[in-house]
Every structure is written in C-alpha cells, then in structure tokens.
Amino acid sequence: MALNLHRAYQLRGYRAWLAVGRKTSDNPSVLLIPNDDYRNLWVKTWFRVRDFVAAWEFGPSTKTLYRLFHQIGRLGEPSRLLDRWRGREDFHFPGTRHLLDTLPQQPNIVHCHNLHGGYFDLQALPWLSRQVPVILTLHDMWLLTGHCAHSFACERWKTGCGNCPDLSIPPVVKRDATAQNWHRKREVYRKSRLHIATPSRWLMDKVKDSMLMEGAVECRVIPNGVDLSVFQPAADRREARASLGLPQEAKILLFTANTIRGNIWKDYAMLRAAVMKVAESLKQRQLLFVALGEEAPPEQTGEARIVFIPFQQDTRVVARYYQAADLYIHAARADTFPNTVLEALACGTPVAATAVGGIPEQVKGLRLTPDTGKPIGPEFNAYTPEEATGILVRQGDAVAMAEAVVTLLKDKELRQRLGENAARDARERFDLNKQVEAYLAWYEELAQARNTGKH
Incomplete structure (x- = not known):
C-alpha cells in the first residue's frame, strides 16, 4: 500500500x-x-562480510554462512x-x-x-x-x-x-x-x-x-x-480462464493470502472444511479451489480439487485469477482491511468472507431471508440483492461459509447481480485515486x- x-x-x-x-x-x-x-565497528565489519556472502549463489551453504556472520555481528x-x-x-x-x-x-x-x-x-x-x-x-x-x-x-x-x-x-x-x-x-x-x-x-x-x-x-x-485500471471485471471470463490454464466448466473458488496454510491470521482449516461441504452439496459438478499465494502439491478432497499457486508479482496476472473465479472466499481469524477483498470486488467477483475486523466495511453482506429457504442473516448481513456485494459469516463457521458459497453457486442470476454490485461499489468507494x-x-x-x- x-x-x-x-x-x-x-x-x-x-x-x-x-x-x-x-x-x-x-x-x-x-x-x-x-x-x-x-x-559500531564490530557490527559493521561482520555485516559487510555477511552482505558479501549474500552475493554468492552457492545454495544452502551460502544461507548458512550468511546467518553465521549475521549472528557474529550481533555479538557487538x-x-x-x-x-x-x-x-x-x-x-x-x-x-x-x-x-x-x-x-x-x-x-x-x-x-x-x-x-x-x-x-x-x-x-x-x-x-x-x-x-x-x-x-x-x-x-x-x-x-x-x-x-x-x-x-x-x-x-x-x-x-x-x-x-x-x-x-x-x-x-x-x-x-x-x-x-x-x-x-x-x-x-x-x-x-x-x-x-x-x-x-x-x-x-x-x-x-x-x-x-x-x-x-x-x-x-x-x-x-x-486499489488500481481500477488493473482490477476490473473481465470482458470475457472464458478468456481469463484460458489464459491461466483453468478448466472452463468448473465452479472455481479463489482465496489468496501469503503462505495460506500456515498464516496465523487466516483460517485455512475452516476454508478446507467449507470446500469439502460445498463439494458434497454440488455432486456431479467439478469444483476447483484455487489457493493463490503458496506453492504446494495439489489436494483432492472428494469432488473438490485444491490447487496452490505461488505468489505472483505481476498484478495483472493476479487480477486474472479474480476475473476467472466464480467466487472469492476469504476466511480470516483477524484482518484489518484486506486488499485482496477489495481486488475481488473491483473485478466484479462476489465475496464470501468471515465478518472480522474491517471486512464488514468492505463487503455489503446479503441478507438471507426465509424466502430463500435460509435463516435471516446476522447483523452484518443487512443488504438486499440490489445492494449486496457478497455474504458474510461468523468467524470459524465452516457450515455457514459452505451454505453461503452453495447459495451463490446455484443461483447464477444472483451471483451475477452481486458481481455487478461489487464492481460498482468498488468504483464508488475503493478507487486508489x-x-x-x-x-x-x-x-x-x-x-x-x-x-x-x-x-
């Protein structure tokens, strides 16, 4: 930022x-x-040796020497x-x-x-x-x-x-x-x-x-x-998927964070549990969960496939992932005002997120009424389909997260409406300018x- x-x-x-x-x-x-x-002179001398070693490209031994000289310097x-x-x-x-x-x-x-x-x-x-x-x-x-x-x-x-x-x-x-x-x-x-x-x-x-x-x-x-010249709705979602090598017919859920599985502020366990429940509800449909921000082997949980994508330096590539996804899901244990949520909204991708920190100030949560067959949402889900940009759930509630995702994946018209609302709201409230x-x-x-x- x-x-x-x-x-x-x-x-x-x-x-x-x-x-x-x-x-x-x-x-x-x-x-x-x-x-x-x-x-002092002791520290500066050994730190110079450390920095000289850092210029080497000899693999693990270089890192070991770097740490050694750094620790020797700190003795000063x-x-x-x-x-x-x-x-x-x-x-x-x-x-x-x-x-x-x-x-x-x-x-x-x-x-x-x-x-x-x-x-x-x-x-x-x-x-x-x-x-x-x-x-x-x-x-x-x-x-x-x-x-x-x-x-x-x-x-x-x-x-x-x-x-x-x-x-x-x-x-x-x-x-x-x-x-x-x-x-x-x-x-x-x-x-x-x-x-x-x-x-x-x-x-x-x-x-x-x-x-x-x-x-x-x-x-x-x-x-x-966020930069709305980069993070904007896709002209063609199929083209966005093709450019990333993602399957055209799959339902794609996206989550992005730094070191996703071990990030203390995020809740990967809750996300994984929610994805499994979504897969159970959407049988016979291909479900792909893209975890952007960590390199790891793919996982298969029932009908759901989880793929890990390393951190991407190019923001335009990152925007492509938002544009290719059906939904952005964000499970956090603590968060202030995550840019990833803003980026998803700006790309016209509805957000299902935990209502922690400043996230309820970013996402206008859809009020789920008895007409949808769901219970009335909590206090942070107060918006109609004409206003909402996503769905908010309580922290740690994998069942509620799964229900939110299934609700939006099954209702294409509602999902598209929330996506349009999200892009419009981002232009009005979250323009970097x-x-x-x-x-x-x-x-x-x-x-x-x-x-x-x-x-």
Whole structure:
C-alpha cells in the first residue's frame, strides 16, 4: 500500500521518497534507512562480510554462512541481545534518527506505515514529529499492544498488557515483557505529535481505546484503494480462464493470502472444511479451489480439487485469477482491511468472507431471508440483492461459509447481480485515486498549518 501511494504521488508530479529497511530494487526514489552505517565497528565489519556472502549463489551453504556472520555481528550489540532475551521489542535501529539526512531535501510530510518490520526505532517518533508533521497509518494493532499485531479476543492492550496469553502471535517475543513494552510505547506517544490514520472504522475504534491517543493530534479513517485500471471485471471470463490454464466448466473458488496454510491470521482449516461441504452439496459438478499465494502439491478432497499457486508479482496476472473465479472466499481469524477483498470486488467477483475486523466495511453482506429457504442473516448481513456485494459469516463457521458459497453457486442470476454490485461499489468507494487524493489533501492542510506556525 505504501508503494502504491508513493508511485501515485510521483505520477502526479510530487517529489516523493520511500524509506525502507531492506531495499530490493534499483529505484532511486526508494531509499535505505542507514541503520548499519551507524552501528559500531564490530557490527559493521561482520555485516559487510555477511552482505558479501549474500552475493554468492552457492545454495544452502551460502544461507548458512550468511546467518553465521549475521549472528557474529550481533555479538557487538549486547544490549540489543539482552533486550531480545528479555522479551523487549527491538528498537535498536540507529539510522532512524538520520532518516531526514538521507533525503535530497527536507520533506513537507513524513508518512509512516508498519513500523514493526525490524528497521525503525519507535523511540525516534517524538524527535521526528518535532521536525516535520508525521502521519502514522496503522495496518494492524501493533502500535497499541505489548507485542502482537492482532490481539484476537484479548483486551489487555487497553489497560497495559502483561500476563500475555500468547507470546507466539507475531511479532513473536521470547518472554513476557509485554507490560514493559506497552508502557515504553506509551511514553513515546506522550512526547509525540502524531496524525493518525486507519483504513477502517474498526481499527480506529481500537485506536480511540488505546494509549496511542495520548500522542494523537487528529485522527482520520481513509479506506485503502486499489488500481481500477488493473482490477476490473473481465470482458470475457472464458478468456481469463484460458489464459491461466483453468478448466472452463468448473465452479472455481479463489482465496489468496501469503503462505495460506500456515498464516496465523487466516483460517485455512475452516476454508478446507467449507470446500469439502460445498463439494458434497454440488455432486456431479467439478469444483476447483484455487489457493493463490503458496506453492504446494495439489489436494483432492472428494469432488473438490485444491490447487496452490505461488505468489505472483505481476498484478495483472493476479487480477486474472479474480476475473476467472466464480467466487472469492476469504476466511480470516483477524484482518484489518484486506486488499485482496477489495481486488475481488473491483473485478466484479462476489465475496464470501468471515465478518472480522474491517471486512464488514468492505463487503455489503446479503441478507438471507426465509424466502430463500435460509435463516435471516446476522447483523452484518443487512443488504438486499440490489445492494449486496457478497455474504458474510461468523468467524470459524465452516457450515455457514459452505451454505453461503452453495447459495451463490446455484443461483447464477444472483451471483451475477452481486458481481455487478461489487464492481460498482468498488468504483464508488475503493478507487486508489480516492485514497491518494484524500492523503494529498491532508498533506496540504498539514503543510499550510506548519507554514502558519499552527503545527
């Protein structure tokens, strides 16, 4: 999302840079935060050896040597190792305070996205927000908690964390220093002046119940958007299937995520169970479940075939999968405002999803009435067929997910209507251009306020 915004600003003629912890391209406007440049001599020496080894292409032995030299280098930062051993979150990134020095000129705005990727010193926020207006866009709950990106049912983050019920939720910590982490973040926010953005009202409600509000100057909900020139309805679904080598006559269900089976935020077990139930209901019909985002052998479960497709870099290829599918199904245990759902809607593909996080703000759930032979849907299924863009079910309910999928697969007219609604709703609410314009207008306000001494 940050990269999408960055590119859009440049296309509009703005000077924009993207500062990252790990650079993988030769794009001159993408700048590496110089953390390693400001570490001690021991660390810098061994990290240079590590990076030299990384240029080799000798297979597994290269990776082993890389990790070895990386660990030897880390011995030069005993306080960092001790923090990690104690369960304290890692803020040892000295290049953060030299961030503005890496830019060709002083920026009008610094817009921060996910800061827990192992590259940014959160303790630099008070300093940074005194130099230039800082917008902080949350994509998960990490800034509100003692370590986790999503708390699931736990609400200890409201009162200070401690006695953490699950240290294995990413970002993982070794020991329970969650209360200390929580209070350390709180002190950072108290000294900062932050303009807070979230893509969903659901996450903004979390922000308003958190210690982050102690550093908030203002808050805005700005929904994510997708590139509608790429993600758009197929002119010919048969052609889309042919281009991907997918069977023409099959009912195709699509799900996409990073490392689908082992992704803690998704619910592959529920999806698999739902697909099996769908196959039982649609006997004598070919059912194909495409799992996009992981490489694995195919599976056959009764009449249903599950195929795994590796992560695709080309967004136009990704759009083809949405265009080729009859339905997009999204089973999540926790989610903020998943772009995959927006991409499906924009491609005119109805969505069956679990109603967690901000997903009910994306999908207009079809209200299932007794006329359809189904029970009236829960509170998040409130739309008529003239408005709905999909069906929402409770988290973990494989039976309800299967019923939703079967309902739409059996009723071609309803499925097509929801698909048309989805594409129209995406144009109205989830155009990347709208997100870009909303942020640019905010930048302009902040820049003007700073010029008049109001920042």
